[in-house]
Amino acid sequence: MPGLYLHIPFCKQACHYCNFHFSTNLQRKGEMVEALLVELEIQRHYLQGAPLTSIYFGGGTPSLLSASELERLFEKIYALHPVDSEAEITLEANPDDLSPDKLKALRDSPVNRLSIGIQSFSEADLRYMNRAHNAAEALSCIENALAAGFANLTADLIYGAPTTDDAQWAFNVQTMISLGIPHLSAYSLTVEDRTALAHMVQKGKTPPPDEDAAARQYEFLIDATESAGYAHYEISNFAREGWQARHNSSYWLGEPYLGIGPSAHSFDGVSRQWNIAHNAKYLQMLTTAKDGEALWYEIETLTPVQRYHDRLLTGLRTIWGVDPADFPSPFREHFLEKIRSFLQQGLVETYNGRYRLTRSGKFLADRITAWRLIFGAK
Ligand code: SF4
Numbered sequence: 001m002p003g004l005y006l007h008i009p010f011c012k013q014a015c016h017y018c019n020f021h022f023s024t025n026l027q028r029k030g031e032m033v034e035a036l037l038v039e040l041e042i043q044r045h046y047l048q049g050a051p052l053t054s055i056y057f058g059g060g061t062p063s064l065l066s067a068s069e070l071e072r073l074f075e076k077i078y079a080l081h082p083v084d085s086e087a088e089i090t091l092e093a094n095p096d097d098l099s100p101d102k103l104k105a106l107r108d109s110p111v112n113r114l115s116i117g118i119q120s121f122s123e124a125d126l127r128y129m130n131r132a133h134n135a136a137e138a139l140s141c142i143e144n145a146l147a148a149g150f151a152n153l154t155a156d157l158i159y160g161a162p163t164t165d166d167a168q169w170a171f172n173v174q175t176m177i178s179l180g181i182p183h184l185s186a187y188s189l190t191v192e193d194r195t196a197l198a199h200m201v202q203k204g205k206t207p208p209p210d211e212d213a214a215a216r217q218y219e220f221l222i223d224a225t226e227s228a229g230y231a232h233y234e235i236s237n238f239a240r241e242g243w244q245a246r247h248n249s250s251y252w253l254g255e256p257y258l259g260i261g262p263s264a265h266s267f268d269g270v271s272r273q274w275n276i277a278h279n280a281k282y283l284q285m286l287t288t289a290k291d292g293e294a295l296w297y298e299i300e301t302l303t304p305v306q307r308y309h310d311r312l313l314t315g316l317r318t319i320w321g322v323d324p325a326d327f328p329s330p331f332r333e334h335f336l337e338k339i340r341s342f343l344q345q346g347l348v349e350t351y352n353g354r355y356r357l358t359r360s361g362k363f364l365a366d367r368i369t370a371w372r373l374i375f376g377a378k
Contacts, residue, residue, distance in 0.1 A: 002047040003054035003250045004081065006036060006073065007261030008062040009279055012096070016130045016200065017158075019192035021263035021277040022060040028283060032261075033069045035286035037076050039260045039275075039296075042289060044080040046258045046266060051082040054247035055089045057111075063093035067105035074110055083110075088152075088246040090115050095133040095141035103148040113152040114145055115185075120158065121172050128163040128206075130196070142179050154183035154245065159221065160214030161189045162207050169217045170224070177228045182243035185236050186221055188214045215363060222359065233319040235357075235365050252314045266297075273299040304328070308335075316348070317365055321356025 010029055011022040055077065057065070065073075070091075077083070090113040091106065098116070106114070120126055123135045133141075145153055157172055158164075164172075176184055189209045191198050200206045222232055230238040234252060237245065250257060259266045263277035275297045276282050285296040302310070308331040315322035324332045339355055342348040347361035357365055 001053040001246075001250055001255055002050045003056060003247045003255070003257040004047075004052050004077065005056045005058060005247075005257055005259040005261075005264055006062070007259065007264040007275075008032075008057060008059040008065060009262045010064050011059070011061045012064070012094075012132045013130060014196065016128070016196040017189055017192065019195050020060065023279050026064065028279065029064065030069070031283055032279065033065070033072060035283050036073060036260055038286045038289065040073075040076050040080060043258055043260065043266075046268060047081070047256060049082070050256075051084045051087075052077075053084045053087050054250060055083070055087060055110075056247040057091040059092055061094050061097070062091050063097035063102065067109070070105075070109055070111075078110075088113055090154075090245070090247055092117065093141075094131075095137040098141040098145060100144065100148075103144055103150070107148055107150070112150075113154070114150050116141060116145065116153065116155045118142070118155040118157060118176075120161075120164065120168070121175050122163065122168050124163040125158075125161055125168065128161055129158065139175070142181060146180070151182070152243065153181045154185060155181055157184065157186045158189050159186060159217035160209040160211075162210065164213075164217070166213070166216060166220070170220060173221055173224045177224065177230075182240040183245060184225065184230065184238045186218075186238070187236055188218065218363065222362075231319060232362075235317045235362055249318075252318050253320070254311050254314070271299055271301040273297045304331070316355065316357055316361075319356060321351060321354040323354045325353075 007021070009022050009032065010026050011018075011024055012026075014022075014024055089110050091111045092115045093106075094117050098114075117131075118138045118141075119129055119131055121135050121138050126134060126138070142153065142155065155176060157176065159169055159172075173186075189197075191201050191208060197206070201208050221238075225232065225238040230240055231244075232238055233244050234248070237248070239245070247257075254269075256268050257266060259275065262275055262279055262282040265272060265274045276285065282296055289295055308327060311326070312322055312335065322335075324335050327335055339348055342361065343350070343355075346358055347364060348355055349358045
C-alpha cells in the first residue's frame with residue numbers, strides 16, 4: 001500500500017536538538033514549491049500507478065505552507081496519482097502556526113490528520129529546546145484543532161531533557177491523555193552530531209540527557225498510556241484502537257513509498273534512493289532537470305542481506321513483530337539461530353509464530369548497535 005512523502009525544508013527557527021534537513025531562510029519557499037511540483041511530475045511513475053493510501057507532509061515545518069501552496073501541491077498529486085478514498089493525509093504542524101484561519105484552511109484541504117510538534121507543556125523545556133512556541137500555545141492548539149474538527153490528531157513529546165523532571169513529564173503525558181488525542185509519539189532527547197545541543201554539551205553549557213531519568217520517564221509513559229487504553233504499537237508510538245499511523249506503519253512494514261523534496265527518501269521494494277539534502281542545490285538541479293535525468297538523488301539497489309536486515313530491525317520494533325517465514329533461506333535459519341539468545345534474556349517473545357520485543361526489549365531497542373552487531377547489519 002504505497003505512500004507519498006513531501007519534505008518541506010523550512011523552519012522559523014532551529015530547535016537545539018534537531019538534525020533534520022531544514023533552512024531558517026524562508027525566502028525561497030515559493031521556488032521550492034515549484035521544484036516539488038517538478039519532481040512530482042518527473043517521479044510520477046515511481047509507484048507504478050498504485051493508489052496512494054497515505055500522503056505525508058513532513059519537514060521541516062509543512063504548516064509554513066500557505067493555503068494556495070498546499071492547494072497547488074494537492075492539485076498536482078491528484079492529477080498524477082489515484083488516491084484511495086480512505087487515504088490518511090497527514091500534515092506536520094507547529095503550534096505557533098495553527099491560528100484559527102490556518103486550521104480552517106487545513107480543514108478545507110484534503111488534509112485529514114495533523115501531527116503537532118508539542119514536545120512539552122513546560123515553558124522551561126520549550127526554551128531549553130529553542131522551540132518557536134510557548135506552553136500556552138502548546139495547549140490551545142490541540143484544543144483548537146479538535147474544535148476545528150481534526151479528530152485524527154497526533155502529537156510529539158520529548159522526554160529526558162535536563163529541564164524535564166518526572167513531575168513535569170507526568171503532567172505532559174497526562175495532559176495529552178486528558179485532551180483525548182488518539183495518537184501520541186514520544187522520543188528520548190538525544191544529542192545528535194552538528195546540532196546546537198551537541199555544541200552546548202561539549203562546551204559544558206548544559207549537562208547531557210540523564211539516561212536514568214529518560215528510562216524512568218519512558219516507563220511512566222508506557223504505564224500511563226496503557227492504563228488509558230493506548231496500544232504501544234511501535235517503540236515510540238502509542239495509539240487508541242483504530243488510530244495507528246498508516247503512513248509510518250507502511251515504513252515499518254516494508255511497503256513502497258515515494259519521497260519528494262530535499263533529503264526525502266524513496267523505496268520501491270527493490271532499491272532505495274535519497275534526495276540531496278541541500279535546498280539551493282536541489283532547486284538548481286530540479287529547475288534544470290529533464291524527464292529521465294536523475295541528478296538530485298542517489299540510488300542503491302538493496303542486496304538480499306540489506307533487505308533482511310531492514311525488515312528485521314524495523315519489524316521487531318513493532319507490535320506485529322516479524323515472521324521468520326517471510327525470510328527466505330538461509331536468512332530464516334540465521335534469524336532463528338540469532339534470536340535464541342534474545343528469547344533467553346527475555347528481550348524478545350513469540351506471539352502467533354511471530355517474534356517481537358518484550359517490554360524489557362523495548363527499553364534496550366534504541367541501543368540498536370548491539371542488535372546490528374549481533375545480526376551483522378550495516
Ligand atoms: S521545527 Fe521540527 S524540523 Fe524544524 S528545527 Fe524544530 S524539530 Fe527540527
